[in-house]
Amino acid sequence: MDKTQVAKVDNVTLARRGEQVDGTLHLTPHHLIFSHFPPLSSEDQAKGLTIRPKELWITYPIIAFGTLRLAPAASRQLSSIRLRCRDFTFVCFYFANEHKAREVFESIKQWTCKSGRLDKLYAFTYQPLLAEKEFNGWEIYNPRKEWMRQGVLKESSGWRISDINTDYSFSPTYPALIAVPSSISDNTINYAGRYRSRARIPALTYFHPVNNCTITRSSQPLVGVRQNRSIQDEKLLATIFSTSRSERPLASFSHPNLENEQSDSSHGSSEWNEAGPDMSNAEDVKDDMLAAARGNSEDERMIYGAQQQNLIVDARPTVNAYAMQAVGMGSENMDNYKFATKVYLGIDNIHVMRDSLNKVVDSLKETDVTPLGPNRDQLARSGWLKHIAGILEGAKVITGQVGLQHSHVLIHCSDGWDRTSQLSALSQVCLDPYFRTLEGFMVLVEKDWLSFGHMFRHRSGHLNSEKWFQIENERIGGDNNRGFESSGAGQALENAFRSAKGFFGRDNNSRDSLQESDGEMLSYDSDTPTKKPSPSSAPRSIVAEKEVTKVKETSPVFHQFLDATYQLLHQYPTRFEFNERFLRRLLYHLYSCQFGTFLFNNEKERVDTKAKERTRSVWDWFLARREQFMNPLYDPEVDDHKRGQERLLFPRPKDTRWWAESFGRADEEMNGPRLSDASPATGYDSPGAIRTPIVTGIETAQDTVTTEASSTNVSNVAASGLAAVTSGLSNLSILKNHQSEPKGEESLKEVEVEMQ
Structure with a gap:
């Protein structure tokens, strides 16, 4: 059935950033296009010059919310359609004809929702430009080539490539080829898989070429209330952690950036300042906790590189991890x-x-x-910078363990494809200069996000939902997922715009004015779903059958990874070959559905649907425009003896800032002076508010150590059974007494959702 009730509407007014222009709205099967003629100056008119129309292209999948507001009867006001896009474009269209407004709204809704089928998205009909046809981004990542670069394929590495998952029957969400220790048999792997959620066993993702230490990743173990264990899983992990022995400790090595941060920070402080959580001393906090767990005095604490200290990194809050035991999962019993x-x-x-x-x-x-400009108080209350700083701090801990202390690290969260991917990929950016090149970053995304699996289809909401399209006059009640609900100054201004069309009279040449398309469109925790995918899933289950986007499965996980990468780029501007524009355009194409790269949840889905044959890779688009994404400040030289040229990068979470360009705003609008001392830019109520440090708990085989704000009694939670879960949940109330915001209620809500 043709979804377009109306293909073209004249005399439409577009409002954006407070400006208005009149033009024509076109609705094509894949894009909404608004075209208008900018005003011609008197000087150009005298020269007899003509002007080209400017166009605003909006691809349907990038629309996040839409609201139709019908003008009251016998009113001089105009009906309007307001759209909010996932790339944070906000537009409003005004129509003199109510019937036309309704037709356009219904057409946009139907084209956006696409009847719940992936093969109706733009990627399956997109025809690349000639320049893009010269590239094949699907081949940019070859796992064997990347393992060879890292040194995994050397006989002395202690690793081998297992074929246990070549048909994806062992773990449908894992890559076909998995790197495991040479001494571990596939039979052991098969049994170990039964102990990890979705059989996502500890598997190699990074082999550090300097010291042969590793980053492995997995899902949570199936511990449950009975404290289940797996000898095979324990053997696998013990072997991974013994695959390298440091021949020369780096006790005498000191990283300049790390030295500065430690000297500038007070020991043990957990205060949060206006730039974000002051976690520059989190390594000291962690070392203190480790020393306490072992009964060592502070004087006996080991320095970086003095001995191997292998880590299991559970990305979740401590209480959440324990709560998952109630549904048969949980965290390792140390x-x-x-x-x-x-x-x-x-x-x-x-x-x-x-x-x-x-x-x-x-x-x-x-x-x-x-x-x-943006509402600074609401920005402060969002907590967004706190979350980005937390991810950066986690990457900093992992980078220090692998790069300085010559240790192995296993990372997991719940299913090992959200927080795990963030930490794993970001740590590798900090550890390996190759991943800071344009090609290397593409390989990293292919490896840790696409091959190891991330629920792009669900997290990005590609198939959209009719729930996100509302007719305001017919809506009853409110919704946290509402698209727009004007009030105050916004309502007053919109009413004025609707009652009198007109342009402000200034030229449309500012950064926020309507611009021509810049090229990409010209050719046009539970962190899990409830059901485990079947190994024998047919392609039609992914593409042909209808699927409804579940709002509660959407989340900006990959967006946060790009935001955290931007923070590193801003903090170390000479260490990245690519520029900020590359990250912004990648965020846009995460949602554009113009390419097949981000449409699927794992490698198996891409193989089953023949994505490489039926769609183009997003990397083709970038490689064809390579010069646009090069960083002129890039210095490729690596020398650990020269400041600013070290191999390792250490994030500075306290310097976390708003990535203003990703939200379509000027830097000064989001990172300028705060309105008052009571509303710092990072989202905390007061500069002196005490916040939970990122390392919320340390466990060894003997003891459990946690921070006060996390729980004073979480050591008791180390006991098995439902009593552990009950103890953990009851201690959530402690948070309310230590924080100025109702964090306890927030955490309780989070735990309840994770247990669903």
Whole structure:
């Protein structure tokens, strides 16, 4: 059935950033296009010059919310359609004809929702430009080539490539080829897979070529209330952690950046300043906790590189990890993993991150009808910078363990494809200069996000939902997922715009004015779903059958990774071959559905649907425009003896700032002076508010150590059974007494959602 009720509407007024222009609206099967003629200056008119129309292209999948507001009967006001896009474009269209407005709204809704089928998206009909046809981005990542670069394929590495998952029957969400220790048989791997959620066993993702230490990643173990264990899983992990022995400790090596941060920070402080959480001393905090767990005095604490200290990094808050035991999952019992120490990073789940971004959107949502800047108070309350700083701090801990202390690290969260991917990929950016090149970053995304699996289809909401399209006059009640709900100045200005069309009279040549397309469109925790994918899933289950986007499964996980990468780029501007524009365009194409790269959840889905044959890779688009994404400040030289040229990068979480360009705002609008001391830019109520450090818990085989704000009694939670879960949940109330915001209630809500 033809979804277009109307293909072209004249005399439409577009409002954006408080400006208005009149033009024509076109609705094509894949894009909404608004064209208008900018005013011609008197000087150009005298020269007899003509002007070309300017166009605004909006691809349907990038539309996040839409609201139709019908003009009251016998009113001089105009009906309007307000759209909020996932790339944070906010626009409003005004129509003199109510019937036309309704037709356009219904057409946009139907084209955006695409009847719940992936093969109806633009990627399956997109025809690349001639320049793009010269590239094949699908071949940019070859796992064997990358393992060879890292040194994994050397006989002395202690690793081999297992074929146990070549048909994806062992773990449908894992890559076909998995690197495992040479001494571990596939039979052991098969049994170990039964102990990890979705059989996502500890598998190699990074082999550090300097010291042969590794980053492995997995999902959570199936511990449950009965404290289940797996000898095979324990053997696998013990072997991974013994695959290298440092021949020369780096006790005498000191990283200049790390030295500066430690000298500038007070020992043991957990205060949060206006730039974000002051975690520059989190390594000291962690060392103190490790020393306490072993009964060592501070004087006996080991320095970087003095000995190997292998880590199991659980990205979740401590209480959440224990709560998962009630549904048969949980976190490692360290009595069975005495060869390692476990840390909890306290990074919140997908639901908290989604709510945080929604609060950022709330501060920007009047952007279409007003020229005002973002609401700074709402930005402060979003907590977005706190979350980005937490991810950076986790990457900093992992980078220090692998790069300085010559240790192995295993990372997991719940299913090992959200927080795990963030930490794994970001740590490798910090460890390996190759991943800071344009090609290397593409390989990293292919490896740690696409090959190891991330739920792009669900997290990005590619198939959209009719719930996100509302007719305001017919809506009853409110909704946290609402698109727009004007009030105050925004409502007053919109009413004025609707009652009198007109342009402000200034030229459309500012950064925020309507611009021509810049090329990409010209040719036109539970962190898991409830059902485990079947190994025998047919392609039609992914593409042909209808699927409804579940709002609660959407979350800006990959967006946060790009934001954290931007923070590193801003902090180390000479160490990256690519520029900020590359990250911004990558964020746009995450949602554009113009390419097949980000449409699927794992490698198996891409193989089953023949994505490489039926769609183009997003890397073709970037490689064809390579010069646009080069960083002129890039210095490729690596020399650990020269400041600014070290191999390792250490994030500075305290310097976390708003990535203003990603939200379509000027830097001064989001990172300028705060309105008052009571509303710092990072989202905390007061500069002196005490916040939970990123390392919320340390476990060894003997003891459990946690921070006060996490729980004073979490050591008791180390006991098995439902009593552990009950103890952990009851201690959530402690948070309310230590924080100025109702964090306890927030955490409780989060745990309840994770257990669903």
